[in-house]
Amino acid sequence: MAVHERATPVRSEMIDRDSKLRLISRRIRDVLDFPKQGILYKDICPLLADPVAFSTVIDLFAEHVKTLGSVDLVMGLEARGFLFGPVLAQRLGVGFVPVRKKGKLPGATVLASYSLEYGKDEMEIQADAIQPGQRVVIVDDIIATGGTLEAACKLVKQMQGEVIQCLVVILLSGLQTCQIDKVFHLLEL
Numbered sequence: 001m002a003v004h005e006r007a008t009p010v011r012s013e014m015i016d017r018d019s020k021l022r023l024i025s026r027r028i029r030d031v032l033d034f035p036k037q038g039i040l041y042k043d044i045c046p047l048l049a050d051p052v053a054f055s056t057v058i059d060l061f062a063e064h065v066k067t068l069g070s071v072d073l074v075m076g077l078e079a080r081g082f083l084f085g086p087v088l089a090q091r092l093g094v095g096f097v098p099v100r101k102k103g104k105l106p107g108a109t110v111l112a113s114y115s116l117e118y119g120k121d122e123m124e125i126q127a128d129a130i131q132p133g134q135r136v137v138i139v140d141d142i143i144a145t146g147g148t149l150e151a152a153c154k155l156v157k158q159m160q161g162e163v164i165q166c167l168v169v170i171l172l173s174g175l176q177t178c179q180i181d182k183v184f185h186l187l188e189l
């Protein structure tokens with residue numbers, strides 16, 4: 001191609017669902033023994049670096065959420081849920097609520113403890129972030145044991161909100177002990 005000619009940009013609306021999922025899958029990088037020996041880490045950085053693959057994730061999440069009726073809030077889990085959650089919230093035209101690791105949020109908070117594939121942690125949400133009866137979509141990058149999302153669902157219920165759906169890019173196969181029933185995932189890896 002001559003230097004002055006431009007390649008036609010690939011836009012996600014031009015491709016079918018299976019091709020979209022393959023496009024996303026190709027942008028997840030396996031890293032063995034990170035952050036600990038024996039863990040096969042799913043690195044989403046290549047996905048974030050590819051604007052077509054990234055916007056395809058948001059398209060597929062938004063398409064799905066639009067089938068669920070009204071949604072009041074998108075809640076994202078620190079840290080990687082912050083990469084997808086706010087973009088999805090903007091797309092849906094609703095607010096975003098961050099759930100942070102303990103000690104990062106000012107004012108009154110509600111706390112939950114949980115176990116991870118490679119450790120333990122505690123998460124917090126501001127006490128006024130969800131009003132009773134609000135319909136919440138929770139967003140994260142991956143489910144491994146499901147402990148993080150399970151704790152996030154408990155937070156929503158404690159605040160008398162309703163979890164409409166948990167959205168993740170990746171459901172890690174072989175590790176599912178999780179009790180979360182409202183999961184929508186794009187890839188099972």
Ligand SMILES: O=P(O)(O)OC[C@H]1O[C@H](OP(=O)(O)OP(=O)(O)O)[C@H](O)[C@@H]1O
Binds near residue numbers: 077081149
């Ligand atoms: O299903 P689980 O076993 O609970 O694991 C999944 C969680 O683990 C990772 O977060 P992590 O706490 O490692 O933090 P980070 O997003 O700050 O890297 C990931 O982003 C999920 O939130």
Ligand SMILES: Nc1ncnc2[nH]cnc12
Binds near residue numbers: 039040042117144
């Ligand atoms: N295997 C994994 N890859 C990426 N993030 C994770 N969080 C928990 N387990 C993970």
